Amino acid sequence: MTMFQQGYQVYVKKCEQFGLEPVNFRYYVMQLSSEQLQAYNTYASEMEMEIE
Numbered sequence: 001m002t003m004f005q006q007g008y009q010v011y012v013k014k015c016e017q018f019g020l021e022p023v024n025f026r027y028y029v030m031q032l033s034s035e036q037l038q039a040y041n042t043y044a045s046e047m048e049m050e051i052e
Helices: 002-017 025-030 034-051
Strands: none
Touching (some): 002 025, 002 034
């Protein structure tokens, strides 16, 4: 979940940079595409492998 939170923080900073109002975290996660979710899952799996 922290990866989603990190992505959300980047999103919020970009919104602030362009003067836009960001959506809340729950809506942000719900709007991720299946490709984005798969990319997050793949990255998380790779990170777990490195830790072990």
